[in-house]
Amino acid sequence: MAYMVMTQEPAFSTLTLDDLAFGRGGVKRNAEEDIMRLLVVEDDRAAADYLRKAFREAGYVVDHAADGDEGLTLALGGGYDALIVDRMLPRRDGLALIAELRARGDKTPTIILSALGQVDDRVTGLRAGGDDYLPKPYAFSELLARVEALVRRGGPQATDTLYRVGDLELDRLAHRVTRAGQEIVLQPREFRLLEYLMRHAGQVVTRTMLLENVWDYHFDPQTNVIDVHVSRLRSKIDKGFEPPLLHTVRGAGYVIRDGAR
Amino acid sequence: MSSVTALGRLLRTTAFKLIAAYLVAFAIFAASVIAYLGWHTQRLVISQATEAIENEAQILAEQYRVGGINRLASIVGRRSRQPGAGLYLLTTFTGENLAGNVLNLPLSFMDSEGWKEIDYVRSEESGGHTSRALVKVVFLPGEFRLLIGRDVVEREELRRIIIRPALWGLVVLVLMGVAGGLFVTRRVLKRIDQMTATSETIMTGDLSGRLAVAGTGDEFDRLALSLNAMLERIEALMAGLKQVTDNVAHDLKTPLTRLRNRAEDALRTATTDAQWRAATEQTIEESDNLIRIFNALLMIARAEAGQARAGMVPFDLAETASSVAELYEPLAEEKGLGFVVEAEGPLMVRGVRELIGQALSNLVDNAIKYCCPDTPDGVSRTVRVVAERVGEQARIVVADQGAGIPEADRVRVLERFVRLEASRSRPGSGLGLSLVAAVVHLHGGSIVLEDNAPGLRVVILLPLENPAG
Numbered sequence: 026m027a028y029m030v031m032t033q034e035p036a037f038s039t040l041t042l043d044d045l046a047f048g049r050g051g052v053k054r055n056a057e058e059d060i061m062r063l064l065v066v067e068d069d070r071a072a073a074d075y076l077r078k079a080f081r082e083a084g085y086v087v088d089h090a091a092d093g094d095e096g097l098t099l100a101l102g103g104g105y106d107a108l109i110v111d112r113m114l115p116r117r118d119g120l121a122l123i124a125e126l127r128a129r130g131d132k133t134p135t136i137i138l139s140a141l142g143q144v145d146d147r148v149t150g151l152r153a154g155g156d157d158y159l160p161k162p163y164a165f166s167e168l169l170a171r172v173e174a175l176v177r178r179g180g181p182q183a184t185d186t187l188y189r190v191g192d193l194e195l196d197r198l199a200h201r202v203t204r205a206g207q208e209i210v211l212q213p214r215e216f217r218l219l220e221y222l223m224r225h226a227g228q229v230v231t232r233t234m235l236l237e238n239v240w241d242y243h244f245d246p247q248t249n250v251i252d253v254h255v256s257r258l259r260s261k262i263d264k265g266f267e268p269p270l271l272h273t274v275r276g277a278g279y280v281i282r283d284g285a286r
Numbered sequence: 287m288s289s290v291t292a293l294g295r296l297l298r299t300t301a302f303k304l305i306a307a308y309l310v311a312f313a314i315f316a317a318s319v320i321a322y323l324g325w326h327t328q329r330l331v332i333s334q335a336t337e338a339i340e341n342e343a344q345i346l347a348e349q350y351r352v353g354g355i356n357r358l359a360s361i362v363g364r365r366s367r368q369p370g371a372g373l374y375l376l377t378t379f380t381g382e383n384l385a386g387n388v389l390n391l392p393l394s395f396m397d398s399e400g401w402k403e404i405d406y407v408r409s410e411e412s413g414g415h416t417s418r419a420l421v422k423v424v425f426l427p428g429e430f431r432l433l434i435g436r437d438v439v440e441r442e443e444l445r446r447i448i449i450r451p452a453l454w455g456l457v458v459l460v461l462m463g464v465a466g467g468l469f470v471t472r473r474v475l476k477r478i479d480q481m482t483a484t485s486e487t488i489m490t491g492d493l494s495g496r497l498a499v500a501g502t503g504d505e506f507d508r509l510a511l512s513l514n515a516m517l518e519r520i521e522a523l524m525a526g527l528k529q530v531t532d533n534v535a536h537d538l539k540t541p542l543t544r545l546r547n548r549a550e551d552a553l554r555t556a557t558t559d560a561q562w563r564a565a566t567e568q569t570i571e572e573s574d575n576l577i578r579i580f581n582a583l584l585m586i587a588r589a590e591a592g593q594a595r596a597g598m599v600p601f602d603l604a605e606t607a608s609s610v611a612e613l614y615e616p617l618a619e620e621k622g623l624g625f626v627v628e629a630e631g632p633l634m635v636r637g638v639r640e641l642i643g644q645a646l647s648n649l650v651d652n653a654i655k656y657c658c659p660d661t662p663d664g665v666s667r668t669v670r671v672v673a674e675r676v677g678e679q680a681r682i683v684v685a686d687q688g689a690g691i692p693e694a695d696r697v698r699v700l701e702r703f704v705r706l707e708a709s710r711s712r713p714g715s716g717l718g719l720s721l722v723a724a725v726v727h728l729h730g731g732s733i734v735l736e737d738n739a740p741g742l743r744v745v746i747l748l749p750l751e752n753p754a755g
Contacts, residue, residue: 164574214612240613245581245644254613
């Protein structure tokens with residue numbers, strides 16, 4: 026991967042994407058049986074080729090279908106960890122494909138890619154059974170981060186009440202955060218921000234993902250307000266502690282991970 | 287040829303078909319009334335004649351009984367000589383004529399009793415024309431036979447007097463009806479033709495054309511008025527569309543040109559990896575900016591088209607305002623601005639939370655962006671975000687203490703791509719405020735830009751979902 030270390034805040038950020046979970050031969054993907062398989066259903070040749078290449082570089086095995094029917098056949102064949110489905114497809118519309126899969130009880134995590142990016146389009150997409158919705162044009166890093174968030178395994182479960190990264194602990198029931206045993210006082214929103222980051226510990230989380238999941242907004246905030254929130258949070262959980270846990274990944278987003286591991 | 291087709295067109299119109307159907311029904315009705323009238327009159331004439339004959343037969347039979355055949359013969363003779371008298375004939379059983387005024391009767395005629403109708407020639411009229419009569423033959427005791435009759439030519443007369451003019455009247459009526467129908471239809475058709483002609487010229491591209499309004503307030507005027515209103519709206523939309531297309535062309539071409547120039551420049555001059563990287567990053571940044579403009583434009587277009595109305599649900603505006611404010615609060619703090627949020631909920635409005643959120647975020651973003659004057663004067667500046675209830679409306683105020691907007695420009699900045707000279711150097715698409723305006727209008731609200739002395743105060747009023755509750 027060609028991403029560079031974020032240079033603005035060298036004290037906190039010492040990572041490149043290659044070091045992260047989705048890097049080739051990355052930390053989480055060393056076992057042969059743990060190889061992730063993706064199906065890309067996209068009719069545009071160039072876009073499909075780019076996605077295949079980029080996902081292969083990120084350590085995935087990628088299959089490709091050029092229309093909705095082929096996509097359905099392959100997806101029903103099973104064995105995929107996630108599907109990436111273009112909304113407008115020849116033969117069978119992307120939404121129809123997903124609806125058909127869901128009707129047959131297939132729950133493979135699915136991301137819808139669409140040129141239609143308005144609020145109601147998004148709602149229709151998710152209602153049809155998609156797990157996430159990404160309007161075109163998108164940054165590959167955004168798509169990758171979202172796929173990672175969907176296919177991840179072994180992270181904390183939704184039912185876990187205690188998240189832990191290094192010596193940082195977040196108790197979801199008591200609403201309490203401690204680092205090295207020391208209590209850290211967070212605002213409610215900061216708590217939710219940290220909670221989301223820690224649920225996806227080791228994965229890159231983009232600014233849009235944070236805005237969507239922590240604030241429940243899907244619009245463009247124009248200024249990078251998220252950065253300000255993250256740096257506030259960082260000053261609370263990383264200042265005065267070693268090593269830094271919350272890292273900025275340039276051109277992608279943020280990741281919280283125990284650098285020592 | 288053309289007149290034939292014109293008539294054909296006339297006959298095919300709905301108005302004419304209605305009139306024709308009405309005429310046929312009317313003619314059938316009128317004809318039955320006339321037929322009934324005629325039949326009834328005729329019956330009346332016959333029954334009068336019958337009664338008179340019966341009456342006379344009785345009287346004459348009585349006279350015969352009292353005074354014998356001679357007396358009867360003299361009475362019959364006298365009566366048959368009176369002017370305008372009925373028909374009389376008294377014969378023996380052999381057919382010998384004793385008295386009366388009927389000539390040339392076949393012998394067998396008197397051989398049977400009963401009612402008959404005959405054509406006869408009146409004896410006193412030498413040139414005599416044939417007439418019709420109702421007669422009764424009565425056999426008297428002593429083998430005498432008596433014929434009494436009444437002329438029923440009146441009946442024919444009545445038919446002539448009543449039925450014929452009535453029939454003619456009917457014919458005239460139908461003709462007038464047809465003519466009237468054609469006239470009315472032609473008038474209707476003429477106005478419709480005018481409308482069609484006008485709309486055809488409008489369809490060929492001249493959107494400024496309007497349908498003529500006669501001023502009579504009839505249904506055609508109403509139609510013309512509502513069509514004109516529709517044209518008005520279409521023209522405004524088209525003008526808006528053209529404006530947008532021009533602006534889009536301009537505002538997308540500028541960054542596109544920049545994008546291309548940078549790429550070309552990199553191709554020509556970049557030699558080191560770092561230079562290539564910088565150029566590529568700039569390219570991505572520039573295209574992200576393009577995407578942002580594009581998305582904002584699409585959002586405005588959607589809001590203006592009112593498509594989002596179907597997805598509107600009630601939500602708490604105060605909650606949205608405070609969550610947006612909360613999102614931006616650290617940004618204000620980082621810039622050293624005061625940030626005051628007053629949002630007393632719940633303020634339920636019906637709408638699309640995402641769109642309202644985007645609009646508020648644009649306003650707060652602007653407020654923070656423009657609040658910081660270039661020359662700090664030591665006074666702390668504050669951005670205020672207020673959401674409150676005012677009567678039956680929800681009011682949102684976003685106020686800053688920046689440079690503000692000159693009064694003359696306050697309406698203009700709500701238009702697309704309008705960026706005041708003072709802000710040209712700052713980042714932004716020039717779509718922020720117009721998006722806000724479009725969203726507010728979509729939700730049936732109003733937006734006013736005011737002077738915050740110093741700074742800008744944006745006041746938005748939105749109708750509350752349930753003002754009573």
